[in-house]
Amino acid sequence: MKDTAISVLQILEKSPGPVSGERIAEQLGITRSAVWKQVRELRRLGYGISSSRAEGYHLEATTDQLLPYEIQKRLRTRVIGKQIRHFERTASTSWIAKKLADETDPALLHGMVIIAEEQTGGVGRLGRAWVSPAGGIWATIILKPKIPLDHLFMITMVGSIAIARAIRKEYGISALIKWPNDIFIGDKKVAGLLLELAAEADNVHYGLLGVGIDANIALDELSPLLQETVTSLEAEVGRPVDRVALLARVLWEFELRYQQLEDGEYDSIIREWKSLSLTLDRRVAIKTINKTFVGEAIDIDEHGALIIRKDNGKVERVIAGDCFQL
Template sequence: MKDTAISVLKILEEASGPVSGERIAEQLGITRSAVWKQIRELRKLGYRISSSRAEGYRLEAATSRLLPYEIQKKLRTQVIGRQIRHFDRTASTSWIGKRLAGETDPEQLHGLVIIAEEQTGGVGRLGRAWVSPAGGIWATIVLKPRIPLDNLFMITMAGAIAIARAIRKEYNISALIKWPNDIFIGDKKVAGLLLELAAEADTVHYALLGIGIDANISLADLPSDLQKTITSLKDEVGHEVDRVALLARILREFELRYRQLEDGEYDSIIREWKTLSLTLEHRVVIKTINKTFEGEAIDIDRHGALIIRKDNGEVERVISGDCFQF
């Protein structure tokens, strides 16, 4: 959104009633024709603005799109989300993050949030396609971690906690975390995360935390095989949710936990993750690249590995793999 459009929008937001085009033009030092042009742009962005020759313009409703201006009004963070890039449609917010990190010093991008209204090539764990239609929250957070390499997986843990906490606080829904990176409501997935690292030796150049949330998507638009395992927040609460408010809260919750990681408060993150776990104390099937086995999920260690007690009494540490619960 251009600065002039934001200025017009602020005048309408602060007004107690209709505002004439002439008054807006005088306040901003532009022509009435330029005011009309900005009003048209705001309408295209989803703002509902009524107009009357006698009274002028009135803002009836804000946009539902995840525009930087709207998110930052509710953000109240120091780093995460202070920079935002918004796209109507893109292949992948992660791909944009990689391109930007290759063109710019990642230090300058730290905390940048890249948002798309729709992704055409979203990718989940193990390169699987992530269906990302309009109505969801599809975002990538660019980070320049100051966290030991062995603890970097805890960025995913912090992100999962942030999403689960935000959903609980916004909608009073019991969202839980399924290891390694999914958020569930009941027995259905509502969100997922993906952490990607650019590193060599002991140096991490940057990290990308991808977030996908089925907020206001229509389940009927998903492939039939996914409709049985996925839910949306809209379906859970019975109406469309305020995506702007939800994403702003997620970013606030994430910044809080990310600071804990930077301060070395790893035990605090692990304890909170455990209180929100859907996986611990449940019987699971683990599938890794090399093998498949069953057992009870009994713990998670400080590196994010799941600890499984197998039927023969052996205890196995799982760093990565698919987890299926009974």
């Protein structure tokens, strides 16, 4: 959204009633034609603006798009989300973030959030397609980590905690974390994360934390297979949710715990993750590249590995793989 459009919007937001195009033009030093063009752009972005020749323009409803202006009005963070780039439709926010981080000093991009209203080529774990229709929250956070290499995996833990806490606080829903990186409500997935790192030897150039939340997606438009395993916040709450408020809350919850991570407060993060775990103390099936087995998930260790007590009594440590609740 251009600065002039924001200025027009701010005048309308502050006014308790209609404002004439002439008055807006005088305040901003532009023509009435320019005011009309900005109003037209604001309407295209989803703002409900009525108009009449007698009274002028009146803001009746805000947009439901995840525009930087709307998000930053609600942000309480110091770094995360202070820079935002918004796209109505793109292949993948992670691709855009990677291109930016490869072409710019990642330190200058730390905390930037790339947002898309819709992704056509979203990617999840193990290169799987991530269905990303309009109505969801599809974002990538660019990070320049100041975290020891052996604790970088905890960025995903921090992101998982942030989403689960945000959902709980905004809607009073018992969202839980399924190892390694999914958020569930009941027995259905509502969100997921993916961490990508660009590193060379002991030097981490940057990290990209991809976030996908099924906020207001239409479940009946998903494939029958996905409908069996996926839910949305709209379906759980019974009404469309305020995506701007939710994303602002997620970014704030993330920054709080990311700061803990940079300060070396690893134990507190692991304790909170465990308190929100859907996986621990449950019987699960584990599928790795090499094998499949079942057992009870009894713990996670200091490196994020899931500890399984198999049916034969042996204990196995799982670093990566798929986990299925039984």
